[in-house]
Amino acid sequence: METRTAGSNVAAKSSGDVAIHEAENPNRPKDEALRWLIALQEEPDDAALAARFEVWLAQDEANARAWAEASHVWGVLGAAEPALERRYGSPEATRSKGRRPAVRRRGRLVATAAMGIVALFALVLLQPALTIWMMADHATGVAETRAIRLDDGSVAWLGAESAIQVSFDKTTRRVTLLSGEAYFEVQRDAGRPFRVSADGVTTTVLGTAFDVRSDPDAVSVAVSHGKVAVASARAPGMATDPLEAGDWISIDQTGHAERGRADPELAGGWRSGLLVVQDRPVEEVVRVLGRYQRGRIIITGSGLAARRVTGIYDLNAPAEALLAVAETHGATVRRISPWLTVVSGW
Template identity: 30%
Template sequence: MVTPPPEERARINAEASAWLARLQGPQRTAETEAALQDWLRADDAHQAAFERATEIWDLLPGAVVAGHVEPIERPSRRFAPMAMAASFLAMVGAGALTLYMGQAPVLSTHVGEQHSTTLDDGSRVALNTDSHLTVHFARAERRISLEQGEAMFDVAHDTSRPFIVSVGNEHIKALGTAFVVRKDGDQVRVTLLRGRVEVTRDGARPQLLAVLRPGDRLSAGASDAPRLDRPALDTVTAWRRGELLFDGTPLADAVAEVNRYDHVQVVVEDPRLRALPISGVFNTDDATEFAAAAAQLHGLKVRRQADTLLLTP
């Protein structure tokens, strides 16, 4: 599927949100449902947008999907299978899901890619850019190994088979919950969207790092003490909408985030510029747009060298 330009993608996302709202009100009729089916079939981008909107609404009930709709209750998942199927077929065609005969399923994405699928137990997984994980399902437990990158999990409830995500020495145990896990080098971040998770660390005696409540984020590193905070969940999950949200973020941190999604890399060499604050909403697939906006905001210059965008005073 060809990715639409930013303006077109914003319009499609808004339309997907509007369709969700229509399914909730008294205006829902057989004609409305038929029109939605026509809209979904018209373009693969429509199906992908509706899938993202439905997943976000389901994970964060009451959230505004694209800033235009105030949902009252969860929408029906009646039309989700079509979008999920389209997404799954696109994943298989792109090689995002590889099944090795007699081995565990492996899910991966390249830089700038995002893919989602439903596992055998009904749990949903969405992979962010440049991510890699392996699925190990057994009779007694469901285990995921996240080797790199970031993933959102919406776990199917099954008390007899714990769902565990392992990231290095850290292990996240969940029962019927939704959360985001991100691995940056030896740093691991776990953000709980819904439900309850326990985070433990390997050692001579396994250590319980935290029991998270919805909205909590645990950050842990090999040599750092675990830290708890409560970030804006809309910021944590913005990548599912193809967006990055910054609110007074130091330029150096914003650049590091933007560079995760594009082969074109933004570079800030002058230490005087690294702490400059950046606020706004940016597309994950447009480092050039971000560099231009940062330059305009702070009176900087952008110099392009091959696949590098250098920000200078």
């Protein structure tokens, strides 16, 4: 697979011939705080882990705020017993050398901490999900895919946990991808261009087939056949050639674009129930699998999220697929509760 970059306005870290680009994610400190909460409970006597946590906590005021919020929710739910409160209840308390909780209590503490984590997820994620649901003309649930015939005869396939808003008039056909992923087979109409917008990235066509995926940190477009033009409000000056069959592009929150080529059949391949990935980051693959099972999946461990993976995974068996992705890099999968799964590289 070829990769090249265009319109870059941020530095990139190179790994061999592949560039790994890190976008700012406003929810990242909260996600990391939850990962630390789990890790510190699982290994309360791990000095190296505690040292890494101290470094993370001191790196940014946002980290301290996220830790305080996670600890507060946990405490409100009654999960923090006195010894654990002294040790993990606040950034200051975390720096102390409290005693190890009794082994017989660890199972109960981990379970109640998971309740706090689930509650925090609800606070962070429920409101955006509700807003999307109210705006959507068509939406799917967990592990649900659906083909929708639009008014012009075009067809939109919605991936799991995806939503679109449709607005057609006499001069323009516009679809907004509110969340998730969609594959479009567009009926040609020279007088009415077909535009798909997703988080500031607009794809314009007359008649073609292409896939669009919206993630928290990037929007990706892949073309099955035909030709599309891609523009981004994040990078007004970005100039790219039109995408043709087999071309793909991923534009992150900074406006940086990574572009490459793959088998055209990979675009929208998830419609067959199989996820085929070629040299993609673990985080990206896990995010897709997360839409096919209930609950949230988080990744812990230095560098695991950015490592690359290639394979074919059964979307009808997401738990097994997740395990296969993890095992590729020697990671483990822990089901903390029906609502939380942790992929750990530690």
